[in-house]
Amino acid sequence: MNAEIICVGTEILLGDILNTNCQYLAQQLASLGIPHYYQTVVGDNLNRLQKAIAIAIRRASILIFTGGLGPTPDDLTTEGIAAFFATPLVERSEIIQDIEEKFAQRGRIMTASNRKQALIPAGAKILPNPIGTAPGIIWQPQNGLTILTFPGVPEEMHKMWQATAVPFLKSQGWGKEIIYSRMLRFRGIGESALAEKVASLFKLTNPTVAPYASDGEVRLRVSAKAKSEPDAIALIAPVAQQIQEIAGLDYFGADEDTLASVVGNLLRKRGETLSVAESCTGGGLGSMLTDLPNSSDYFLGGVIAYSNEVKVALLDVKLADLEQFGAVSGQVAQQMALGVKQRLGSSWGIGITGIAGPGGGTNTKPVGLVYVGIATPEGEVMSYTYRFGAERSRNLIRYLSSCNALDQLRRKLLS
Amino acid sequence: MNAEIICVGTEILLGDILNTNCQYLAQQLASLGIPHYYQTVVGDNLNRLQKAIAIAIRRASILIFTGGLGPTPDDLTTEGIAAFFATPLVERSEIIQDIEEKFAQRGRIMTASNRKQALIPAGAKILPNPIGTAPGIIWQPQNGLTILTFPGVPEEMHKMWQATAVPFLKSQGWGKEIIYSRMLRFRGIGESALAEKVASLFKLTNPTVAPYASDGEVRLRVSAKAKSEPDAIALIAPVAQQIQEIAGLDYFGADEDTLASVVGNLLRKRGETLSVAESCTGGGLGSMLTDLPNSSDYFLGGVIAYSNEVKVALLDVKLADLEQFGAVSGQVAQQMALGVKQRLGSSWGIGITGIAGPGGGTNTKPVGLVYVGIATPEGEVMSYTYRFGAERSRNLIRYLSSCNALDQLRRKLLS
Numbered sequence: 001m002n003a004e005i006i007c008v009g010t011e012i013l014l015g016d017i018l019n020t021n022c023q024y025l026a027q028q029l030a031s032l033g034i035p036h037y038y039q040t041v042v043g044d045n046l047n048r049l050q051k052a053i054a055i056a057i058r059r060a061s062i063l064i065f066t067g068g069l070g071p072t073p074d075d076l077t078t079e080g081i082a083a084f085f086a087t088p089l090v091e092r093s094e095i096i097q098d099i100e101e102k103f104a105q106r107g108r109i110m111t112a113s114n115r116k117q118a119l120i121p122a123g124a125k126i127l128p129n130p131i132g133t134a135p136g137i138i139w140q141p142q143n144g145l146t147i148l149t150f151p152g153v154p155e156e157m158h159k160m161w162q163a164t165a166v167p168f169l170k171s172q173g174w175g176k177e178i179i180y181s182r183m184l185r186f187r188g189i190g191e192s193a194l195a196e197k198v199a200s201l202f203k204l205t206n207p208t209v210a211p212y213a214s215d216g217e218v219r220l221r222v223s224a225k226a227k228s229e230p231d232a233i234a235l236i237a238p239v240a241q242q243i244q245e246i247a248g249l250d251y252f253g254a255d256e257d258t259l260a261s262v263v264g265n266l267l268r269k270r271g272e273t274l275s276v277a278e279s280c281t282g283g284g285l286g287s288m289l290t291d292l293p294n295s296s297d298y299f300l301g302g303v304i305a306y307s308n309e310v311k312v313a314l315l316d317v318k319l320a321d322l323e324q325f326g327a328v329s330g331q332v333a334q335q336m337a338l339g340v341k342q343r344l345g346s347s348w349g350i351g352i353t354g355i356a357g358p359g360g361g362t363n364t365k366p367v368g369l370v371y372v373g374i375a376t377p378e379g380e381v382m383s384y385t386y387r388f389g390a391e392r393s394r395n396l397i398r399y400l401s402s403c404n405a406l407d408q409l410r411r412k413l414l415s
Numbered sequence: 416m417n418a419e420i421i422c423v424g425t426e427i428l429l430g431d432i433l434n435t436n437c438q439y440l441a442q443q444l445a446s447l448g449i450p451h452y453y454q455t456v457v458g459d460n461l462n463r464l465q466k467a468i469a470i471a472i473r474r475a476s477i478l479i480f481t482g483g484l485g486p487t488p489d490d491l492t493t494e495g496i497a498a499f500f501a502t503p504l505v506e507r508s509e510i511i512q513d514i515e516e517k518f519a520q521r522g523r524i525m526t527a528s529n530r531k532q533a534l535i536p537a538g539a540k541i542l543p544n545p546i547g548t549a550p551g552i553i554w555q556p557q558n559g560l561t562i563l564t565f566p567g568v569p570e571e572m573h574k575m576w577q578a579t580a581v582p583f584l585k586s587q588g589w590g591k592e593i594i595y596s597r598m599l600r601f602r603g604i605g606e607s608a609l610a611e612k613v614a615s616l617f618k619l620t621n622p623t624v625a626p627y628a629s630d631g632e633v634r635l636r637v638s639a640k641a642k643s644e645p646d647a648i649a650l651i652a653p654v655a656q657q658i659q660e661i662a663g664l665d666y667f668g669a670d671e672d673t674l675a676s677v678v679g680n681l682l683r684k685r686g687e688t689l690s691v692a693e694s695c696t697g698g699g700l701g702s703m704l705t706d707l708p709n710s711s712d713y714f715l716g717g718v719i720a721y722s723n724e725v726k727v728a729l730l731d732v733k734l735a736d737l738e739q740f741g742a743v744s745g746q747v748a749q750q751m752a753l754g755v756k757q758r759l760g761s762s763w764g765i766g767i768t769g770i771a772g773p774g775g776g777t778n779t780k781p782v783g784l785v786y787v788g789i790a791t792p793e794g795e796v797m798s799y800t801y802r803f804g805a806e807r808s809r810n811l812i813r814y815l816s817s818c819n820a821l822d823q824l825r826r827k828l829l830s
Contacts, residue, residue: 011627013451014596015442016636019434022456027430036428037463039456041437048452055470071607072626073617105804111607131806153629155811212431221431276719278698282705283691286698286719291810293773295697301725304691304701306716310759314718314729344725358708394708 004060067152180232315339330383333373482567595647730754745798748788
C-alpha cells in the first residue's frame with residue numbers, strides 16, 4: 001500500500017508557479033508513515049491526465065490529486081477521473097448551496113461557471129472546502145484504490161488535508177507506524193560549524209539527525225520512527241537535549257518556534273513590552289512580530305522612519321547626529337531605539353537602520369551594512385553592526401536585519 | 416518531439432526540499448519552445464528509477480534528469496540510466512582530472528568516493544560542471560532519444576543548463592520557435608466573473624489566454640508562439656489591449672508589476688508622497704511598499720499603532736471615538752489615515768484597522784472585518800469596509816488588508 005501524488009496544472013509545466021503543494025503533501029504522507037514512490041505533474045489536458053491515472057493505479061493504491069478543481073473550462077481533474085473510471089458526474093445540491101452561501105457572505109452572486117464545481121463522480125464523497133468554492137472528493141472507484149482530490153490553492157488544500165484527509169487516512173489504518181520529527185532551530189552559527197560540533201550524532205539511525213540551512217538560520221532535523229508519537233518523542237528527547245546543550249545560546253527554538261515567537265514569549269513571561277523603530281526594514285520587523293496572535297500582549301507598535309524628517313519628528317533623533325554620523329550609523333540606531341521606547345512607553349525599544357540596496361552604497365557604507373540599536377528597560381542603549389554583503393538581495397538583507405534584531409533582543413532577555 | 420523532466424531524490428519524496436529545479440527547467444523548456452507534458456519525481460532507488468525511464472521513453476524524446484549525481488552510494492541516476500539501456504559505465508580520466516583540480520583549489524585531496532562521479536555510460540558525452548564535482552551527460556542511447564543529466568544543486572544545474580544544454584538544444588533545431596507570455600494582473604474582481612467577461616478569448620489558439628487566481632489576485636496569462644520575441648509581443652499586444660479595456664480599473668498591471676510598484680509609480684509621476692498608519696497589519700503595508708528600491712522617492716514612513724495608546728499619542732485618534740466606535744471602525748481608520756498624513760506631512764495617508772484573528776472576533780465585529788481609511792491631498796477622508804471571512808488565516812487577512820488598501824489608493828490615483 002502506497003500513495004502517489006498527482007499535481008494537475010499547465011501553469012506548473014510552464015514554470016509559472018512553484019509546486020509547493022507537492023512538498024506539503026510529501027511531508028504529510030511521511031509523517032503518517034504512508035510511503036510514496038512517485039510524484040507526477042501533468043497539464044490541464046483530459047487525455048494526458050487519464051494516461052497518468054492509468055500509470056499511477058498500477059503502482060499506487062492511494063492517488064492524491066491537487067489542482068484543476070476550479071470553475072473555468074481548463075479545470076479538468078474531476079472530469080478526467082470520472083471519465084477514466086467510466087462514471088457519470090452528478091450535481092450535488094449541497095455543494096451548490098455551500099458555494100451560494102460563500103458568494104453571499106462576500107456580497108456577491110454565484111456565477112454560472114461555479115455550477116461545474118458541484119459535479120462529482122457518482123458514489124464519491126465530498127471532501128469539504130471550508131474556505132473556497134472548490135470541494136474535493138474521497139472516492140473508491142474500485143477495490144483497493146482510493147482517490148482524494150484537492151484544489152491547487154495551498155491554503156485551501158492545507159485546511160482540507162488537516163480537517164478531513166488526515167482523519168480519513170487514520171480511519172483506514174494509516175499512521176500506525178509514524179515518522180515524527182523535531183526541527184531544532186539555531187541562529188548565529190554557520191551550518192558547517194554546527195555540523196562539526198554535533199558530528200557524532202549524524203551516525204545515529206533512530207532517531208536520525210540531519211542538517212539544513214537557509215537565510216541565516218541553521219536547522220537540525222531529528223526524526224524517529226515509532227509506533228506512536230509519545231514513543232517517537234521519547235526517542236528524540238535525549239538527542240535534542242544533547243544538541244541544545246552543545247549549541248548553547250545559538251539554539252533558539254524548535255518546530256513552529258520563530259525568533260518573534262520566542263522573543264514574544266520571553267517578554268510575556270516578564271510582563272515587559274516592546275516597540276520598534278524601523279528604517280530600512282520599513283515595517284518588516286513589526287509585521288514579523290504581529291504575525292503572531294496575541295502579540296498585543298507585549299507589542300505596542302512602532303514608527304516606520306523611512307525619511308530623516310520622520311526620524312527627527314517622531315523619534316527625537318538629533319539632527320546634528322544625522323548630519324555628523326549619517327542616517328545609517330550606530331548612533332542613529334541607538335537614538336531610534338531609545339526614541340521609540342520613550343515615545344511609546346515600552347520596556348524595550350529596537351531601532352534598525354541600514355542600506356538594503358541595490359543602490360545607495362558607498363565605500364565606507366556598502367550595501368548590506370545594517371545597524372541595530374537596542375534600548376533596555378533600564379534606559380541603557382547599545383548598537384550592533386552587521387555586514388550582510390552587497391551580493392545579497394534587498395529583501396534578504398531586510399529580512400536578516402529583522403531576524404538579527406530579534407536575535408539580539410532574545411540574547412539580552414536570556415542573559 | 417517533446418521533453419520530460421525526471422527529478423531523482425528521496426529528499427523530495429520526504430518533503431525535505433522544495434523542488435525548485437523542476438520549475439527552473441519548466442521555464443527554460445517553455446522559453447525554448449520545447450513542449451513537455453509530464454514531470455516525474457522518483458526516489459534514490461535503482462528499480463523504480465528504471466521503471467520511470469521505461470514510462471518516459473514511451474511519451475518523450477528528450478529526458479532531462481536532475482539529482483542523484485553525487486559521490487554517495489544513494490546517488491544512482493547515472494548507474495540507473497546505463498543499466499536501463501544495458502550499457503557499461505566507463506571511467507573518464509578527464510573527469511577524474513577535473514575533480515582533482517577542484518579539490519586542489521580548495522586545498523583538499525579528492526576522496527575515493529568521488530571516483531564514482533567519473534563513471535559515465537560508454538558513448539555518452541560529458542556535460543561539464545563548472546562549479547561542483549558532478550558532471551552530467553548528454554547521450555543518445557537510441558535513435559530519437561536524447562538524455563541530459565544535471566546535479567540537484569540548483570546553482571550548478573543552472574550554470575550547466577545555460578553553458579552547455581541551451582547551445583546543444585539549439586544545435587538540434589530547438590529554440591527556433593519560442594513561447595513568450597505576458598501575465599496580466601487584476602484586483603477587485605473574482606476569477607469566475609473575469610473569466611465570463613473575457614470568455615470568448617479562451618478559444619484563441621495563438622496567443623492563448625488562461626486564468627489563474629490566488630490570494631485575491633486574478634491573473635490572465637497571454638502566451639504566444641512565434642519565431643522571435645518581437646513577433647510574439649506583436650501577437651499578444653492586441654489581445655492584452657482588449658482584455659485591459661474589458662477589465663477597466665480592475666486591471667492593475669502586468670508581469671513584474673505589484674500593487675505597491677503600480678501605486679509607487681503613480682505617486683512618483685505626480686510628485687506626491689504617502690505615509691501609513693497600521694494596526695492589524697502591524698507594518699506589513701510599510702514592508703510591502705519598501706520592498707521596492709527607491710521607494711523613499713514617495714514613501715515617508717508610518718506609525719505601527721498596535722495599541723490604542725499609540726493611536727491616540729502618535730496619530731491623534733480621538734479617545735472618545737475609540738470608546739464610542741471601537742478601535743476597529745471606519746471612524747478610527749479615517750482618523751488614523753488623517754493623523755499619519757498630518758504628522759508626517761505626506762500628500763496621502765492610509766489607515767488600516769481590523770480583526771486579523773484567530774481570536775478577538777464578536778458577532779458584530781467578526782474576525783476578518785477590516786477598515787481601510789484614506790486621506791487625500793485635499794484633506795478629504797473616506798473609509799472602506801472589508802469582510803474577508805473568519806475562515807481565512809490571520810496572515811492572509813493581514814496580507815489582503817494591505818493589498819486592498821493599496822488597491823483603493825490606486826483607484827483614487829487613477830480616477
